[in-house]
Amino acid sequence: MKQRSTLALENITVEFPTRNGLFCALDNISLNIEKGEFVALIGHSGCGKSTLLNVVAGLVKPTRGVVFLDDQVVDAPGPDRAVVFQDHSLLPWLTVEENVRLAVDKTTPGKSKAERRDWVMHNLELVQMTHAATKRPGELSGGMKQRVGIARAIAMNPRVLLMDEPFGALDALTRASLQDAVMAIQAQLNNTVLMITHDVDEAILLADRVVMMTNGPAARIGEDLAVDIARPRARLAAMDTAEYAASRHAVVHFLHERYRNPVDQAA
Template identity: 45%
Template sequence: MNEFVEIFNLGKTYDTTNGPAVIVQQFNLKMAQGEYVCVLGHSGCGKSTVLTMVAGLNSITTGGVVIANREIDGPGPDRGVVFQSPCLMPWMTAIDNVLLGVDQVYPHAKKSERHDIAAYYLSLVGLGSSLHSRAADLSQGMQQRVGIARAFALRPKMLLLDEPFGMLDSLTRMELQEILLEILVKDQVTTMMITHDVDEALFMSDRVVMMTNGPRARVGKIFEVPFDRPRVRTEVLEHPDYYDLRGDMIGFLEEQDHKKLVADAAKREHAKASEEQQMASVG
């Protein structure tokens, strides 16, 4: 594989009143240029922590991230980020929200050129007729389209998506998934997406990285997704490998559930034994 992104021994530890809390430990992943990888796991396992470290928005405790032969040391325009909530300036128009980033990344371009870049990507996400609508007047799905257009307009080397469709209804979610894939196929942007949706991961990605439960979460298993691109949803669902892959991924998640139940039961037994020992010593 032609390595474009290398995440090596990535770890995150927070200091707490009860001592260090290790959220992610020794997370390792290599990605090829233009590859789409979904990171999937249970809520709270550290998926978003990994993404924010790769984005440079969260300090790295151990390990590092190399993108296009450069180790990152903070946020930068080489990485476009789309969160579950698009974080727009509500009083500004759709195109002005996109231009916030474009003006920073292309300060020496003509004003008309920057405008054309912003308008082009808004058109790609289906907002060509809403360039001058205020963000506050747009629906949630339309606001997320603005967020996606803003990220692509920076022409980043890597796109980072943190459950970008999580707050949308199912029809809007499916439509935006397909729009996003069309742009990604066209621009060949290396992409990491966080999700907890098995079907979304299978439809969108080239590989699915399954994370173990936290604390000390890491890569537990990686699934290769064999479906051809460009993808048609009905063809993906009819692929002979689809339900086997889906079942294996759900099986991994259920195994993590079982391990958590066992660990929680052991903690309760330990706490009970400690309490009984303490009472006995007092008596």
């Protein structure tokens, strides 16, 4: 029997009951992601990207199909899958260190208090936030809060990191800084990452593959594009390559020619 990929989505269909009958959000989606691979999921609003991410997270149960993580069925949330949302979801009454430690305490009960604190500070160092360990979220900028959210997620030492438009609410300069931070962290930790984005350049810069979704309802995977740019990637150098230009053209063509925004089509 052929061994499955680290993360294997097999024939995932998701239907929701409505007043007018069943609404099919995702139709028969299969996707394989290998250990250490960074996959970006892109498509127009309403194509089911977040629904698919929530299926992997165990927050939504598929109507049909199965998700496997290291050959184990995924059917509920678990610490082996950490999620970074667009909203950082930090607890405002806790400090930065305490917010990260909350996740560490839940996922590493066998470590001593000193070991857990060292692990918290190690992960804050990865996102360059040790200087703000004693601050509370209200004292931080949006980008700093998201760095802490990323530290909290990777501190769980998950087998898969799930990111749902983590930089969507940030300004361009902060977004670029966090993209660079994620690339550096992924290079160091060799995380397996599935990230949702609406940003074509972000997808190509960060990902090994860009998976493009068709429009909903009954969305499917329309194209799975390998991004053939060597790692480690420096932003400006990568953007100047022919491979970057070719990948960008392919994604833009898919989104704006083959599968235009349904709102634009109706206009």
